[in-house]
């Protein structure tokens with residue numbers, strides 16, 4: 537990644553490129569405090585407006601040109617989304633369209649941001665539990681885009697992984713649709729404040745969460761999930777790939 541790539545994000549508010557600076561250290565302190573105390577770190581306007589619109593153009597190009605190759609996922613699951621035992625009631629159901637990692641071009645801005653070392657360092661510094669984080673080696677799940685259209689939703693669940701990184705790319709046009717909600721201390725938290733361009737770091741193992749159904753929105757909700765792991769050779773197993781991406785490679 538070139539030295540100027542920090543200008544893809546709002547580097548004045550988020551000086552990820554300058555790990556030695558006081559401003560960087562303050563950002564990490566604040567981010568860590570928010571992540572630990574609320575389970576959810578939200579960095580509004582993380583992407584510049586130019587980066588955001590370029591990424592949305594990349595995604596709309598894929599949607600317009602290879603929609604038939606994309607996986608329209610409908611899954612039944614338990615509260616534990618990635619549970620791999622098969623003999624219990626899977627009472628929740630979720631549906632969305634997925635653009636998998638191998639369907640996102642090598643040259644895309646989204647891939648650039650995903651593999652940007654300064655972002656990985658920032659996440660490592662903020663989470664602190666792992667000595668290092670690595671981008672995933674998974675051919676489908678390393679980085680993928682969720683598209684929530686009419687009647688799509690992601691039902692209540694917890695994740696296997698301690699954290700996920702979510703780039704918000706487009707919110708539903710109806711403000712009650714496609715809301716990220718989670719439960720903490722018996723309270724329901726509805727993040728109606730989330731806006732396109734923001735970055736979310738969420739502790740999905742501890743806090744049950746969901747994306748509410750799209751009822752009447754003309755615009756789909758679009759977001760990218762960036763998968764990082766403490767192991768450099770991270771890959772999803774075939775059961776999870778088949779269930780969530782509809783294929784194994």
Ligand SMILES: O=C(O)CCC(=O)C(=O)O
Pocket residue numbers: 617682690695700702716740745747759761
């Ligand atoms: O799409 C979202 O905003 C949430 C994604 C999520 O919870 C997950 O992938 O486990």
Ligand SMILES: [Fe+2]
Pocket residue numbers: 617693694695740745
């Ligand atoms: Fe989740």
